[in-house]
Amino acid sequence: MSARQTFTIEEIKDRLLAQIDQVVHRYAPPASGSYTDKGLYFTLNPGRADRSVGSFVVAVSGPRAGRWNDYATGQKGDLIDLIALSLGLSLPDAFREARAFLGLEHETPDIRRAREKAAADARARRLEAERTAAERARKKARQALAIWLSAEPQISGTPVEHYLRGRCIDLRALGRQPAALRYLRSCTFHHETMDPQTGEIHEVKVRLPAMVAAIDNGRGETVAVHRTYLAIGPSGRFEKAQIPDPVTGEILPAKKVLGDFRGGRIVLSSGHGPRGGKGCPLSKCPPGTRVYIAEGIETALSAVILKPEARVLAAISLSNMGQVHLPSNVAEVVLITDGDEHPQAVAQLDAAVKAHAAKGRRVRCWRSEIPGEDLNDALQRAMKEQEVE
Template sequence: MNAVPRQTYSIDEIKLMLVDQLDSVVARFAPPAQGSHTTHGKYFTLNPGRADRSVGSFCIQMTGPDKGRWNDYAVGAVAGQGYGDVLDLIALNLGCDLTGALREARAFLGLQTFSAEDAARHRAAAERQKRLAAEAKAKETEQKDRRRQAARAIWHSGQMRLRGTPVDHYLRGRGIDLERFGRQPGILRYVPECRYYHFDRDTGEIIEREFPAMVAAITDKAGRTIACHRTYLALDGNGNWSKAPVPAAKKVLADYSGGYIPIWKGIGPRGGKPPALHQAEPGQHVFMAEGIEDALSAVLLLGGEARVIATVSLTNPVELPPTVAGVTLIADRDEGPQARAALEAQIARHRAAGREVRLWFNEWGGKDLNDALRLVRTEEEAREDD
């Protein structure tokens, strides 16, 4: 076995070799910290390149076609700072440029001086990783398309008129009277028999039933339906409609990353219904709440004049159309570190897009804005009784 001088590899080949050993790369250059965890193939830990205070905004994709990609939503959309690939991760850890990262990567992979057999093995590993990544990408694209089509079918199958349905009764129980809106939020529909499926990873238990459901279309910034949000409903012990007694009464079908639920369009210039957000005039301002109930509560508390959307999740990197010049983030009274990190990430993301960002903290009490609405309604009813 003859030793050969240092082999010449392209940057892409070195990246593929690093991805093939991603667990070891991550352990070395983005080590675990207090609160580190892996969720849905994403490994969350502290950003190794800055004074990160808590786990929540920095994550690395450990599986799938984007394996090795990382994002820091608290930093913004700046390559090498807010996101990057596996080689950028090394540069982030060392605080060096691409040349320094390549030197470190070659040393990590043992590419400085090795045999011809070693060179062949490394190239084979890189080709294998490239083939697997292409196969995973194709499979993921096919699965996403199927799930998106199923999500659209569920929403289109829903009943548009909500008055008198379990959805209407459920919302009234949350202090949200649809008659106060003047017009029904068109994004919400009622499905009398909606399939529910839940798999408990810890116990292996599968729950599969049908429930009435409130369904909402999740759209992208161009107004296209990309996913479907379902709130499963059931009668409680008192005969009132509430969330179904299942492990997760709210579920989303299909990939909703970047999307949002356009709950309310506000009031048009002549008092009518204004156009959709992506078709509106530039300079729009949007109120953003996490959940549907909070977003509907905001519409009522603001008098129906403002545009309001639901983000579905605190960590969802919502992408808004260029017509939006400013956002008001509706924050829960939640002081947890993950909630704070998610809020900071949303603020950074919209500021990086050049938008004015305001915060609206619930000052009425309760955990979220829907709690606040119910408190306001209770006080109004008490005054009416006096």
């Protein structure tokens, strides 16, 4: 009887990665509604009573191949962790299960060489994908910074000011403008849609005025840029642009982000200093600092209007609210929710609460009593009620 062959943890992980499709279908099997999009496999979490596809995802290609996340619970890991999650195993038992799956208990020299080659090829592909993704991210960050720098620093008198005022956000009354916001007179809106019947790609490419916002990573670097495209609406005022999809005719989102904004934030207010005036940068905030985090820019600016003394950030997306980089002196976070009652949105908000709480912060949430109403909706409603009175 031959001696039991030994393999390092990394060797086992590389071999699993070389068979990633078989691994994920074994330990996170397809369910009703499962799908794969751009290298991401969405299915039910095999380790809990997951009722709907959407929050559990496994990367099956690209630089993060083999990594998975459950945005509803905050869980994440690699393929060994996936095996442990699926079967309810400890990590040592998960490694034993991985060995059995790979057939390493009874491996001939020829099979060993073939599997070593497959694992080496998979590792090389992963490293190349990581290099390509890193270079692509750097390129997008440079493009994002160039867009923001090309925009006008002052938004007073521009379509941006008129758009925000139409949302009851009066920066002149506030007495200051967030430095992260700028006005770009002509910004390219580009969208492509594939016709599902013919496979033909239809393109929309127009230039429109836009509100642009710098997204920083907490280290003073602009890593992405957010753009809100504007146009004169039926009211005769600047509103979010209404651009129809060339295939479906549905109105396309008028907001786009260029660059990787994971963990990033748009700083919209540093609050007040101890003697009045502008507060110190967030990176130098005093111990016990409270920070308000909203999903979108308009919601965050509504918080600034209502609480000028507060530190307010926009997280860009609900999934990023728990990932926003904050210094250790931040002791309390108030998450301003948009009132979305969709199960995935509820799960993402819960994950954000848990993520901040896990870092020792007190966490509170603001939610309107009216379902589906965000803070900007509430601000506009209050302003209209005042006018009626």
